[in-house]
Amino acid sequence: MQELSSKPNGSFVGHVRQTLNSLSPTERKLGEFVLDYPGDLATYTASELAQLVGVSNATVTRFIQRLGYENYEDARRQAREERNSGSPLFLSAPGSKGVEGSVASHIVQAQDNIVATFNHIPAELIDEIALAMVSAGHVWFLGYRSNRNLAAYLRWQLVQMLPRTQLIPGPGETLGEYAVDLGKTDLVLVFALRRSLPMAAKFATTAAQAGARVVYITDHFSKTAVPAEWLLRCHTQAPGPLDNHVSVMLLCHLLATRVMHHAGTKGRRRMASIETLHDGLSELRE
Structure with a gap:
């Protein structure tokens, strides 16, 4: 039987925005990064995201649970769905090259x-x-x-x-x-x-x-x-x-x-x- 995903109602970015002010400093750092580059959640594993932002794996786990998701994979699944829907937010990436390097x-x-x-x-x-x-x-x-x-x-x-x-x-x-x-x-x-x-x-x-x-x-x-x-x-x-x-x-x-x-x-x-x-x-x- 296929495992059902657990996710709160509404968009992934919406959950982050609503929760941001109640987060600890390290969780807020992660939240602000995710708001800037929500598509990264669809691409990276929890460990890769933690390393990219400079926080611990435990911070990523707490952050995901505070958003109302059961686990990281459920959050990543929704982020991937929203990325496929076409929002430019989900297509931005950190460290993008300048115009000359990207032409x-x-x-x-x-x-x-x-x-x-x-x-x-x-x-x-x-x-x-x-x-x-x-x-x-x-x-x-x-x-x-x-x-x-x-x-x-x-x-x-x-x-x-x-x-x-x-x-x-x-x-x-x-x-x-x-x-x-x-x-x-x-x-x-x-x-x-x-x-x-x-x-x-x-x-x-x-x-x-x-x-x-x-x-x-x-x-x-x-x-x-x-x-x-x-x-x-x-x-x-x-x-x-x-x-x-x-x-x-x-x-x-x-x-x-x-x-x-x-x-x-x-x-x-x-x-x-x-x-x-x-x-x-x-x-x-x-």
């Missing part, structure tokens, strides 16, 4: 992310989605938090070639006001990389149920089940606490490039008309 590692990781991502997203699939966007009656873009910036970027690239595109929801608007009009001629691109709001997946499901074609762009850790026609997973790992979105940006670039190709003469004429209007309005001139 090479970031470049290597970005290259690895690109290779890992496009090993599962072939050129044919990108072409298929691009064709679907060109033929769609309306293309909608949705994303929350950092995902909204990614959705806005791709929409900005495509608005020059596609006449009916929109980033949703607008200020003060609700998704229901858009969902009511979704149908088989629509295509919805949802960006839902880690730490996205659950509403993104709910809207993708609603759009699919309404008959719209759905492109769901997420990370390789996501386990959210969405009935999307196209599920694209991007690798976003990085040496530091912040996600590396190079593979996502490359995906956006490739989609925009292939849309431009498939939009053909009609798309280029639209771009030319936009440029003429830019000139007439003096929008892009000093």
